[in-house]
Each structure stands twice: as structure tokens, then as C-alpha cells.
Amino acid sequence: MSATSYDAFPYPSSAYPRTHPDRLAVMATLYGIDPAPVERCRVLELGCGDGWNLISMAYGLPGGEFTGIDLASTPIERGIAFCQELGLRNVHLRQLDLLEAGDLGEFDYIIAHGLYSWVPEPVRRKILEVCARSLARNGVALISYNVYPxxxxxxxxxxxxxxxxxxxxxxxxxxxxxxxxxxxxxxxxxxxxxxxxxxxxxxxxxxxxxxxxxxxxxLNPLNQPFYFHEFMAQAAPHGFQFLAEAEVSDNFARHYSPRAEAALAELDPNDLVAHEQYLDFLRCRGFRHTLLCRQDQPRQKEMSPERVMLLRIAGEIRPATADADPRSLTPEIFHGPEGSQIETNDPVLKAALVHLGTLWPECISFSDLLEHAITVSGAPSDPESRSRAAESLAAELLQLLGAAFLEFRAHRLPVVRQPGATPRISALARLQLRVVHFVTSLRQSTVVMDDPLGHALARLLDGSRDRAMLKAELASEAAESGFTVTDEALETSLHKFARAALLEG
Structure with a gap:
């Protein structure tokens, strides 16, 4: 299967949240590295296909610069057409054989997703050479690949x-x-x-x-998995060290049997590669999204709660009871994504979780969240008490990040939590809805439009129509598609779009 097979039979367009520079910046920050500001980042993607991953990033980060290269010309042409239709001037897509690539410039974040295991050895070596030449000193590179066992x-x-x-x-x-x-x-x-x-x-x-x-x-005849230690042996001569995994939960300890925990504890704490390799054995891991940084960067051994204080927090969270009292020591249950839940009696944490739920999908800086939580919970606000509350809240939020209960972000997304008088869904989503039934949100997640009213409504949300106009235009389509347009149904759909991070200001 030659690379030109991508011209004849396209790979599906998609956005990958794990590759977003915000995710890379968050993980770098937690491990003690100060990455480039996401709002003004320079991103290179190797094997970018039609560039949709970069396009969705660039749409939400107009101050950044995004470059993508791919061997196949047809996907690149399709991506350039997307950029022209969206009016994006900060995306540069090139048809280029990676083996012939010269100096591509300097980048803060480099992405090679779904490429490393599917190309021959000379191309794999070139991927690492490009990363070594083009990654900024405090930059982060993501390389995903199939792994053993x-x-x-x-x-x-x-x-x-x-x-x-x-x-x-x-x-x-x-x-x-x-x-x-x-x-x-x-x-x-x-x-x-x-x-x-x-x-x-x-x-x-x-x-x-x-x-x-x-x-x-x-079905690609080129499909080469690696043991993690083999991959790191290939990356290290190019000046790289292991930073983290882009899949957030992979960086947190899981619960194993006492015997397994004891065996892991006996490993050399300074041999991070060996520790990760034995974890792969325990988990029977089959895929990695490995983040690399330069060996001279001061990577900490563990994620630091103090570094949480540099980030922004977001969470799709709701208390189990509407009258949850953050000031009391009564335990409260909170529901999170995908049926998850936690229970806590910590007044500061309870106040923080309630506030995050009201803000979703927007985020808030740690300092502002702490200030709100201390005020609402009635916790002591003298400097010593505030410092203890900050340390405790940061540690608790870090644990909840590992449980996928909330999100950390390095920048503020251009989302709104309430539909305005003339709601507008992102141009990205409107473009996708012409041909598929799923869209990319401003969080770069995939949202399936499986309800006829929602699908029809989304196509009209270009910011030029108020609710009366929307309802009138939907009425004719409703008769054909078999859905009913009521004020309540319209409002429900709009708020659903807002919570899915599809509406922009």
C-alpha cells in the first residue's frame, strides 16, 4: 500500500483532542515545564491528511500559526479549500515528501499522530530528525504509535x-x-x-x-508496533526525554494487586522508561500518544499540585441535590461526565465544583476559582488559611483530573454558556454539517448530530437569525422530517449546543 492510496481512498477527516496544543501545554505545565502560550503558538503536523485537525485548532486560536505537510496531494487540496471557505489565514498546508523536507522552521508544538507505526524506518528516523531540528527549546512533540504487548x-x-x-x-x-x-x-x-x-x-x-x-x-502492510523502551531508545539519541502521555488518565496511578504495587515500588525511581514499560506490561497497552521534550528541560518526576495553580479549570459537573450547601460539612454527591460521581464534605471543594458546573463549558483560572470557593464556603481568608486552602484545592483538583471528572486548560476557549439573541454555531460545525452528521466542537471533541431538529437548527445558526426567524424557517423542514418545532424544543436545542461548546460569541 503506497502513500498515494490516501489520494484514492481518503482517511476520514477528524479532530483529535489529545493533539491540541492546549492539551500538550497542560501536561508540560503539570510536569514543571513552561511551554509557549497557546494563544500564540506555532504548530507543525506531520502527515496532516486534509488538515482538519489543524484547521479546527487554528479556528479557535487565530493568534497561532499552523503548518501541515502530507505526501498525498488530494487531501492537501481539500484542506486548502476548507481554509479558503472558512477564511483562515493562519493555516499553511503543503504537499511534501517528508524525506525531502529541509528546514521547516521552528515550532512550539509538533504533532505526528497516526504516522510513526505506518511508515518505513527511514521515514520514522526523519520524523525524529525533524522534531529535533524544528522543536523550540521549551517545545513539546507528540508522536503516537502502536505498542506491545x-x-x-x-x-x-x-x-x-x-x-x-x-x-x-x-x-x-x-x-x-x-x-x-x-x-x-x-x-x-x-x-x-x-x-x-x-x-x-x-x-x-x-x-x-x-x-x-x-x-x-x-490493512496497511506497514504497521510496526514497538515496546515503549524501543521507542524511547530511538528518540533519546535525538535529544528527547519522555514527558508524559497525551491521554491524561494514562499519567495517573491505577489500582493493582498488592503484589503488583510492591513490584512497581521496587523499580528504580530514576528509571522512568522502565517504570512506564512495566506499566504497559500490566495494562497490555496497545497504543500510546507519547509527549517528548528536550533532555535539558527540567521535567519533574511527578505532576505538581503547585503547577495546577498556573492553569484554568473547567468541569461539566452538577450536584445531586439542587440545594447543596457548600458551607456545611454534610457530604454532597456530584455528578460528572459519563456517569461519574464523587462525594465530598469539604466546603471549599463543594463550592468550587458547584461554580464549575454553572460556568461550563467556560473555564476559570485557579486563583479566581479559589477566591470564589473561599467566599461562598465561608472558609477563613487570612493569608495562612488561604495558602492551606489553595494547596488542598489544587491537590483535590489534580486527583479529579486523573479521574476524568474535570478538565485543565491553558487558555480560554471562545465559547459561550448561554445562547444569545441571535445564536451562532461555529463555522467549522456548519461546514461539516453539509456532508456528515457529526461536528467538531470548540473543545475539539466530536459531537454527533443525531436528532433531526438539532441538525436542521445547527445549519441555520450563523448569527443572523433570532428565535422567531429560526422557528419560521424550521417550520417548513419540520413537516418533511417529522419533528416538531416548539419554543421549548428550540430553547432546549440551543442550550444543548451551548453545553457542547458549539456556540461562539
């Missing part, structure tokens, strides 16, 4: 798919037959057998995978 299991299935798919010519048929083979094999086993569970897991993954991703990832 998890990919040993996946390679078993991939080998069978390759053999079967070779009997067919058209990409669409290769994809259909690959899915069918794995499902057939899974259903042919006894349910209690380990082989059935392995095949069934892979069959379900392939059923939920897009055609383009399956074709270019799983």
Missing part, C-alpha cells in the same frame, strides 16, 4: 485479515470481507473460549471503525 493480540487478527483481503481488489471489498472474516471466526468459537473473546473484541472494534481508518490502519 497489546498489539501482539491485534497482530494475530490483522495477519488473518491481510491474507483474506489479498483475494480482493477494491478497497471497499477488502474492508467488507475483513470485517466479515473476523466476525465469522468469532462466532465459530465456543463462547467460553479465550479465542472467542479475543476475536469478538476485535470484531466489535472493526464494526465501529470507519472504512478509511480500517483500510489505512489495519
Amino acid at each position: 497489546g498489539n501482539h493480540l491485534r497482530e494475530l487478527v490483522r495477519g488473518m485479515m491481510h491474507y483474506h483481503a489479498a483475494h480482493f481488489v477494491r478497497p471497499e471489498e477488502k474492508i467488507r470481507q475483513s470485517r466479515a472474516l473476523v466476525r465469522f471466526l468469532a462466532d465459530s468459537q465456543e463462547p467460553r473460549e479465550l479465542y472467542h473473546h479475543l476475536l469478538d473484541q476485535e470484531a466489535k472494534r472493526l464494526e465501529n471503525y470507519s472504512d478509511g481508518a480500517l483500510f489505512h490502519d489495519d
Whole structure:
């Protein structure tokens, strides 16, 4: 499969939140490094496809500069057309063979997502060379790749798919037959057998995978996983050290058996690579989004609560009871994303969580959140008490970050939490809705538009229509599509868009 296969059969356009410079800046900050300000960052993406990942970043960061290169010309042309339609002048997309790339300039953040494991060794070496030459002194590079031991299991299935798919010519048929083979094999086993569970897991993954991703990832003859220590052995000669994983939860300790915990504790605390490698063994990890920084940067061994105080906080949080009293010591339950919940009786933390919920999807600086929480909770505000409250709140927020209960951000997103008189959804989302049923939010997350009213409404939200005009224009489409347009339904949809970080000011 040559690189030009991406011209003939496109990889799906997508935005990847883990690659956003804000995520990279947050992780760098937590580990003691002072990264470039996100608002004015310079970003390079290698193997950018049609550039949608960069385009969605650039749309929300007009003060930044974003450069993408890719070998395939068709996706680059498509991305340039996107930029022209959106009026983006801070995105520069180039069709370029990475092996022929010279000096690309200096960048604060470099991204190579979904590339390293799918190219030959000379290109992998060039990726690291480009990062070494072009990354700013305090910069962060993200390289994602398949890893062992998890990919040993996946390679078993991939080998069978390759053999079967070779009997067919058209990409669409290769994809259909690959899915069918794995499902057939899974259903042919006894349910209690380990082989059935392995095949069934892979069959379900392939059923939920897009055609383009399956074709270019799983059916790509170039698909080389690595053990983590092997990858770091390749990166270290280029002057890099391990910083963190872009998947936030991967940087926090999990609960293992007492025996496993004891074994991990015996590892050399200064050998970070060995520690991470043994964690991969324990987790059977199959993929990494590794962040690298230069070896002369003062990376701390642990994430620091003190560094939390430099960041902004956001959380889609609500108390279980409407009359939650932050001033009391009564335990309160708070609900977070995807059914998560916590219980706390700490007045300062309770006040902070309630406030974060009212602000969502906006964020707030740690200092402002602390000030609000101390005031609302009635906690002592003398300097010594305030300092203790700050240390405690920072440590608690860091734990909640690890539990995916809230978010840290390095900059303020251009979102609004309440729909205005003439609501406007991002131009990014309106562009996507012409061809697909999902959109990229201003948090760079994917939002599925599976409700007819919401889909029709979103296309009209260009900031030129008030509610009466929206309702009138939706009425004709409602009869065709079978949905009802009421004032309540309209308002519900608008507030849903606001909470999904789709509305802009």
C-alpha cells in the first residue's frame, strides 16, 4: 500500500483532542515545564491528511500559526479549500515528501499522530530528525504509535485479515470481507473460549471503525508496533526525554494487586522508561500518544499540585441535590461526565465544583476559582488559611483530573454558556454539517448530530437569525422530517449546543 492510496481512498477527516496544543501545554505545565502560550503558538503536523485537525485548532486560536505537510496531494487540496471557505489565514498546508523536507522552521508544538507505526524506518528516523531540528527549546512533540504487548493480540487478527483481503481488489471489498472474516471466526468459537473473546473484541472494534481508518490502519502492510523502551531508545539519541502521555488518565496511578504495587515500588525511581514499560506490561497497552521534550528541560518526576495553580479549570459537573450547601460539612454527591460521581464534605471543594458546573463549558483560572470557593464556603481568608486552602484545592483538583471528572486548560476557549439573541454555531460545525452528521466542537471533541431538529437548527445558526426567524424557517423542514418545532424544543436545542461548546460569541 503506497502513500498515494490516501489520494484514492481518503482517511476520514477528524479532530483529535489529545493533539491540541492546549492539551500538550497542560501536561508540560503539570510536569514543571513552561511551554509557549497557546494563544500564540506555532504548530507543525506531520502527515496532516486534509488538515482538519489543524484547521479546527487554528479556528479557535487565530493568534497561532499552523503548518501541515502530507505526501498525498488530494487531501492537501481539500484542506486548502476548507481554509479558503472558512477564511483562515493562519493555516499553511503543503504537499511534501517528508524525506525531502529541509528546514521547516521552528515550532512550539509538533504533532505526528497516526504516522510513526505506518511508515518505513527511514521515514520514522526523519520524523525524529525533524522534531529535533524544528522543536523550540521549551517545545513539546507528540508522536503516537502502536505498542506491545497489546498489539501482539491485534497482530494475530490483522495477519488473518491481510491474507483474506489479498483475494480482493477494491478497497471497499477488502474492508467488507475483513470485517466479515473476523466476525465469522468469532462466532465459530465456543463462547467460553479465550479465542472467542479475543476475536469478538476485535470484531466489535472493526464494526465501529470507519472504512478509511480500517483500510489505512489495519490493512496497511506497514504497521510496526514497538515496546515503549524501543521507542524511547530511538528518540533519546535525538535529544528527547519522555514527558508524559497525551491521554491524561494514562499519567495517573491505577489500582493493582498488592503484589503488583510492591513490584512497581521496587523499580528504580530514576528509571522512568522502565517504570512506564512495566506499566504497559500490566495494562497490555496497545497504543500510546507519547509527549517528548528536550533532555535539558527540567521535567519533574511527578505532576505538581503547585503547577495546577498556573492553569484554568473547567468541569461539566452538577450536584445531586439542587440545594447543596457548600458551607456545611454534610457530604454532597456530584455528578460528572459519563456517569461519574464523587462525594465530598469539604466546603471549599463543594463550592468550587458547584461554580464549575454553572460556568461550563467556560473555564476559570485557579486563583479566581479559589477566591470564589473561599467566599461562598465561608472558609477563613487570612493569608495562612488561604495558602492551606489553595494547596488542598489544587491537590483535590489534580486527583479529579486523573479521574476524568474535570478538565485543565491553558487558555480560554471562545465559547459561550448561554445562547444569545441571535445564536451562532461555529463555522467549522456548519461546514461539516453539509456532508456528515457529526461536528467538531470548540473543545475539539466530536459531537454527533443525531436528532433531526438539532441538525436542521445547527445549519441555520450563523448569527443572523433570532428565535422567531429560526422557528419560521424550521417550520417548513419540520413537516418533511417529522419533528416538531416548539419554543421549548428550540430553547432546549440551543442550550444543548451551548453545553457542547458549539456556540461562539
